[in-house]
Amino acid sequence: xxxxxxxxxxxxxxQHFSRTDQPQDGVEYSTFTxxxxxxxxxxxxxxxxxxxxxxxxxxxxxxLNPCSAVDYSLAAALTLHSHWQVQQSFQGIGQVVTDYVxxxxxxxxxxxxxxxxxAFTFAGLCYFNYHDVGICKAVAMLWxx
Numbered sequence: 001x002x003x004x005x006x007x008x009x010x011x012x013x014x015q016h017f018s019r020t021d022q023p024q025d026g027v028e029y030s031t032f033t034x035x036x037x038x039x040x041x042x043x044x045x046x047x048x049x050x051x052x053x054x055x056x057x058x059x060x061x062x063x064l065n066p067c068s069a070v071d072y073s074l075a076a077a078l079t080l081h082s083h084w085q086v087q088q089s090f091q092g093i094g095q096v097v098t099d100y101v102x103x104x105x106x107x108x109x110x111x112x113x114x115x116x117x118x119a120f121t122f123a124g125l126c127y128f129n130y131h132d133v134g135i136c137k138a139v140a141m142l143w144x145x
Contacts, residue, residue, distance in 0.1 A: 051080050066136030074135050075125035083118040 055077050062070050097110040129135060 048081075048084050051077055051084075055081060062136040062139070066134065066140065068129060068134060071129040071134040071136055072126065075122060075129060079118055079122040079125065082121070083115075 054073075058070060058074055058077055062074060097107050097114075101107050101110045125135065128138070132138070133141065
């Protein structure tokens with residue numbers, strides 16, 4: 001490696017951080033700032049983990065205390081969790097859309113369609129909770145079969 005070629009760590013850092021050197025009082029300080037995309041990805045990752053941990057608590061709560069609050073919480077958490085997991089499995093549904101749907105406008109429409117499908121899933125679960133027995137009691141009824 002010659003000294004003029006950037007190291008792999010420098011290339012990695014340049015993708016996620018921007019560096020500014022600021023000389024102050026004869027001393028050079030380096031300041032790193034995160035790109036907005038990196039911050040958004042970090043917040044998304046944190047949100048996924050929060051929903052996963054929330055589901056770990058909701059499953060026993062649904063068994064021990066089936067009520068409408070748990071039903072609606074399950075509807076929201078399951079919809080978010082499944083939306084994020086399908087979106088990211090095998091590089092995400094976005095990669096499938098990119099591979100098989102041609103044209104930027106059609107790709108945006110396909111991704112919007114997946115978002116609409118997730119919204120309808122949530123609406124359907126809420127409708128089931130309001131007009132029928134709810135998720136918790138429905139699962140209990142299935143177990144009794």
